[in-house]
Amino acid sequence: MSEHYPVLIVIIPFIFALIVAFAGFIKPRLCCFLTISALILSLYSSIILLFQVFKTGCIEYRLSGWSPPWGICYNIDYLxxxxxxxxxxxxxxxxxxxxxxxxxxxxQKKGAFYALFLLFITGLTGILATGDLFNLYVLLEITSISGYALIGTGNNKAAFASLKYLFMGTIGASFYLLGIGYLYISTGSLNMADIAAIIPELQQSKTIMFAFIFCMTGLFIKMGMFPMHGWLPNAYSDSHSATSTLVASLTTKVMLYVMIRLILNVFLPDYSFSKLNIDNIMVWFATVVIICGSFLALSQKNLKYMLSYIIITEVGYIAGGFWLGNRLGMTGAILHILNDALMTMCLFLSSANFIYVLKNDSFKNFKDIFLKMPFSAAGFVIGGASIIGVPPTCGFFSKWYLLSAAQEAGHYEFFSALIFSSLICCILFFRIIEQGFFSEDDHENNVTKFNEAPVSMIIPLGITVLLLIAAGIYSGDIITNFIDHAIPDIIT
Amino acid sequence: MKIIGIITILLSGSIMIYSTLDFPEWGDPLSPANTHLSVYYIENSMPDTSVPNIVTAILADYRSYDTMFETTVIFAAGLACFLLLRNFRKKKKEYSLYRHIPTGVTLKIKNSADLADDTKLFQRIDSTWVPFDLVTRTASGLIVPFIQIFALYVIAHGHHSPGGGFQGGVIFGAAFILFAISYSLRESLKIISEKTAVILSCVGVMIYAGTGLLCLLFGSNFLNYGSLAQILFTDPVSARSLAILFVEIGVGLAVAGVMIWLYYNISSSGKYNQGL
Amino acid sequence: MDFFVILLMLLGALFFTGGSIGIIRFPDFFTRLHPAGKLDTMGLLFTMASCSLYNVNDFNLNNFLVSLKIIFIVAFIFITSPTATHAIADAGLRAGLVPWTKKR
Amino acid sequence: MIWQIDVIILVMVIIIAIGVISIKNLLSVGILFGAYSFMMCLLWAIMGAVDVAFTEASVGAGVSTVFLIAAIFRTSRGSKD
Amino acid sequence: MDNYLFFIVSKFNYWGVMILIMIGIYAIISKQNLIKKIIGMNIFQTAIILFYISIGSKKNASIPILHHLNEHTQKINPDDFVNPLPHVLMLTAIVVSVATLGVALSLAIKIYQQFGTLEENIINNKIAADNNRQSVIDRL
Structure with a gap:
């Protein structure tokens, strides 16, 4: 059984999604329990897979038993x-x-909700694990469709935001598909490793260049790069708080992973960096993204809108750090993907707690939040500190890598944009903390009561805070054992 | 907005047409796409799976993992539609409408709690405009069984002719949609209720995934049908052919169920009281 | 044999052309349904008959089965096409379209 | 694969597509979109993709037209542009 | 002259695809009605499907179905059959497009239930008015 773990991480949530959809019509109380047990099982298998990779290196799994260029294969590697x-x-x-x-x-719709929740996880895991470009598209669509549905269940503006997301998402996915078509017409293959073996012969071909451009356009739309970010803030902040945590912390990160995957393992860094010569443009672009995202975040009046614009700046961090093209930058970018998923989850979990109790996330309502909800507010502060980059938390380490990479590559505009956006984040978070600690009026006549969110919402937040600090402390181990092996040797 | 649209499409359109100049010519048998992978499929699909329709062989065997998730996409669409639209709150109506079938007169009856929904002469309807047309009903009643038989033929004959699980499932669902249009949503809900449609689709996807899991239990990779030869008492090649049929049936069930479910939700906007 | 095939095909094409001209030339909704429903069915009958005749040119079981399927298609068209025309006309009448008369 | 027929049908597809996005009555848009799908299906059948053409004939021209008309029926029928 | 004809014949299918993609994108960008946008999205997707099918076509080739009885013995010539791989991929893509259509239509119905219209600018105005009212309440 031990060789089947690569497929089990995808199949367990998938099968359980079917069972949950079934159970939603027969015994709705079981849904949540089934979902959590499915996720625990697949977390267990993913950890075992992590240790297998640590011991033996990359694992290739052949689905339906056909060898890679003809069948579909899964590649689990250090990345x-x-x-x-x-x-x-x-x-x-x-x-x-x-x-x-x-x-x-x-x-009454619990079954459908949790089934889509599990299908979302299935799609993301499949995208991460797959070694076939078209399989990636299918799983991308599963993720997107379940994401649209999950976002559509929110307040009364959510359906409109979700429809906008659907238009942009479909354009993005279709551009990605067009890019794969260009690759297919010039190489005749769909397997990542196979294409990577063919591409060095075709470096002069215009078709490959346009394939690269279309794939990247599609992925930029999907990950919410700055000019194409129109769908992101509304979709994340109008949706139900149970779903915005999941969708916001994972979608953009996985799309960034796909970009890194395509450049490192399909188009190859040699072609992408030295042949196309667009890395300087991309770093400047990322700089613009970071600065604009910071300013837009500064002008918001609601917590979730502010967090959504912070996600846009983080996308700029990772994309810019990756396009710096040196080893430090890539390390920082990959480490920041991991850290940013955790940090965003921490912030969105605490905002979900606030919304559950306060029913609103306008900044006006955050008076005396430290007295009312001490645990959630503490989690929020630590998440914010991590976004700013305060040392014991993990945000500091990845930002350090990005800064030193920018300095090494000589991109001082990116360097200063990083510093600048950290300062803006300081202002953003201290504004809320100030609102929560020092509210001037109404202390006497309006006695604030202790009104914390339920325990089942506090415990995940606590675990996340611990994970933030642990990821900070063990970031050296993560880099030496995994990320260093993931980056090819030609990049120095 | 119009000007922005025109500028965008002119710019990107010229870029895209420029990008086609490097393509191999249309219909060239020697282009890379036609010589790299596809040659293997055309030459080996018959000895490997004994399925004459190469598209079915690739769809359900070489790239069966894609097809499983394709079925899942449509299942997710059904779930999404349900989650977004379904409205369980029932409005209390103080009257109900009945139609006298021979004359077509509509009656509005208050306090109709103890009346039966349907008798030979009277039929319960949901709003005054629901049409009744004997010709349409009779003709569609005549056609629907044939459509269903054709759907089963398409599913079962996917090995030898164009068709397969997905097309058959859609046609099967379309037969029910025709029934629901020509009769009414109320009568089609009596035959396939919402719960039945959902369970049908769940079971369909489960058959596909279950076939894959069965392969895991017999010690080979996920969806490697060759190992099922032990329980089908045949050689691996025929086992693949049989397993493809099995999987196609699952896809057909799932797609038919989801199509019916989607139609119910969209046509009644989630209230399930009146259809198209 | 070929003569009959060509003749039937031409007849079918004639009916289709007449139907198309009728759809353009007739004055209102209900009269337009008349060529759309009738002539298309007739034209389809002739073209399908010619196809099935052409198909059994060299007679064996396989070709015969294909021809039989084509005949089945014609049979189903004969059931569905008038029904569809009837349903459309019915819907038009319910929607309140007034039939055209010469006097106005 | 006869390229003359292909050209004719491709031009018709493009004309129908322009018509679909410029007509104001949404119900006509629904019906015309069915015609678009059917033309597309013919195009694929000419290129030898019988399975895809069959799928498009049953999905695009059949079921999705019904969905579209059902949705238009449940919402509004007119469009401003 | 013959050269130009050859050039056009070898490329016109791809140009048709690009024109259809542009029509789809134009509908998504500049049409206000949501149903129109959904249809534009669908045109975009079908255009990409046409692109893939054009990749797979071959001159003088038949449909990719072998004959069951006599093909066991003799060698199959790959040039006689159309490339089947794009067909398989596009079957999946058609399914994805119909699934997206279903979800989009249900979202449109939900929007209509909440705002009473499908014109995007009117919905935007309504949302802006709502936000303004909210901020006035906040200020008070």
Whole structure:
């Protein structure tokens, strides 16, 4: 059985999604329990997979037994095994945290909600694990369709935001498909490793260049790069808080992973960096993204809108750090994918707690939040500190790598943009903390009561805070054992 | 907005047409796409799986993992539609409408709690405009069984002719949709209720995934049908052919169920009281 | 044999052309349904008959089965096409379209 | 594969597509979109993709037209542009 | 002259695809009605399917179905059959497009239930008015 773990991480949530959809019509109380047990099982198998990769190196799994260029294969290597673990952790925490809010708001549709939740995780895991370009598209669509549905269940503006997301998402996915078509017409293959073997002969071909451009356009739309970010803030902040945690912390990160995957393992760094010569343009682009995202975040009045714009700046961090093209930058980018998933989850979990109690996330309502909800507010502060980059938390380490990479590559504009956005984040978070600690009026006549969110929403937040600090402390181990092997040797 | 649209499409359109200049010519048998992978499929699909339709062989065997998730996509669409639209709250109506079938007169009856829904002469309807047309009903009643038989033929004959699980499932679902349009949503819900449609689709996807898991239990990779030869008492090649049929049946069930479910939800906007 | 095939095909094409001209030339909804429903069915009958005749040119069981399927298609068209025309006309009448008369 | 027929049908497909996005009555849009799908299906059948053409004939021209009309029936029928 | 004809014949299918993609994108960008946008999205997807099918076509080749009885013995010539791989991929893509259509239509119905219209600019105005009212309440 031990050789089947690569497929089990995808299949367990998938099978359980079917069972949950079934159970939703027969015994709705079981749904949440089934979801959590499925996620625990797949987290267990992903951790075992992580240790297998640690011991033996890359694992190739042939689905339906055909060898790779003809059949579909799964490649678990140093890059994706660790991201899979993070995805599973985020999914588990969101599932535990969501059950109260779901019970309250979506009583009879629980089965469908949790089934789509599990299908979302299935799609993301499949995207991470797969070694076939078209299989990636199919799983991308599973993720997107379940994501549209999950986002559509929110307040009364959610359906409109979700429809906008659907248009942009479909354009993005179709551009990606067009890019694969260009690759297929010039190489005749769909397997990543096979294409990577053919591409060095075709370096002069215009078709390959346009394939690269279309794939990247599609992925930029999907990950919410700055000019194409129009769908992101509304979709994340109008949706139900149980789903926005999951969707916001994972979608953009996995799309960034796909970009890294395509450049490192399909188009090859040699072609992408030295042949096309667009890395300088991309770093400048990322700089613009970071600065614009920071300013837009500064102008928001609601917590979730602000967090959505922070996600846009983080996308700029990772994309810019990766396109710096040196080893330090790539290390920082990959480490920041892991850290950012955890940090975003921490912030969104605490905002979900606030919304569960306060029913609103406008900044006006955050008076005396430290007295009312001490645990959630503490989690929020630590998440914010991690976004800013305060040393014991993990955000500091990846930002350090990005800064030193920018300095090494001589991109001082990116360097200063990073510093600048950290300062803006300081202002953003201290504004809320100030609102929560020092509210001037109404202390006497309006006695604030202790009114914390339920325990099932506090525990995931606590675990996430611990994970933030642990990821900070063990970041050296993660880099030496996994990320260093993931980056090819030609990049120095 | 119009000007922005026109500028965008002119720019990107010229870029895209420029990008086609490097393509191999249309229909060239020697282009890379036609010589690299596809040659293997055309030459080996018959000895490997004994399925004459190469598309079915690739769809359900070489790339069966894609097809499993393709079925899942449509299942997810059904779930999504249900989650977004389904409205369980029932509005209390103080009257109900009945139609006298021979004359077509509609009656509005208050306090109709103890009346039966359907008798030979009277039929319960949901709103005053629901049409009744004997010709359409009779003709569609005549056609629907044939469509269903054709759907089964398409599913079962997918090995030898164009067709397969997905097309057959859609046709099967379309037969029910025709029934629901020409009669009414109320009568089609009596034959396939919402719960039945959902369970049908769940079971369909489960058959596909279950076939894959069975392969895991017999010690080979996921969806490697060759190992099923032990329980089908045949050689691995025929086992693949049989397993493809099995999987196609699952896809057909799932797609038919989801199509019916989607139609119910969209046509009644989630209230299940009146159809198209 | 070939003569009959060509003749039937031409007849079918004639009916289709007449139907198309009728759809353009007739004055209102209900009269347009008349060529759309009738002539298309007739034209389809002739073209399908010619196809099935052409198919059994060299007679064996396989070709005969294909021809039989084509005949089945014609049979189903004969059931569904008038029904569809009837349903459309019925819907038009319910929607309140007034039939055209020469006087106005 | 006869390229003359292919050209004719491709031009018709493009004309129908322009018509679909410029007509104001949404119900006509639904019906015309069915015609678009059917033309597309013919195009694929000419190129030898019988399975895909069959799928498009049953999905695009059949079921999705019904969905589209059902959705238009449940919402509004007119469009401003 | 013959050269130009050859050039056009070898490329016109791809140009048709690009024109259809542009029509789809134009509908998504500049049409206000949501159903129109959904249809534009679908045109975009079918255009990409046409692109793939054009990749797989071959001159003088038949459909990719072998004959069951006599093909066991003699050698199969790959040039006689159309490339089947794009067909398989596009079957999946058609399914994805119909699934997306279903979800989009149900979202449109939900929007209509909430706002009473499908015109995007009117919905945007309504949302803006709602936000303004909210901020006025906040200020008070």
């Amino acid at each position: 994706n095994s660790i991201i899979i673990v993070v995805v599973m952790i985020v999914g588990l925490m969101c599932a535990i945290s969501s059950q109260k809010a779901v019970n309250r708001d979506l009583d």
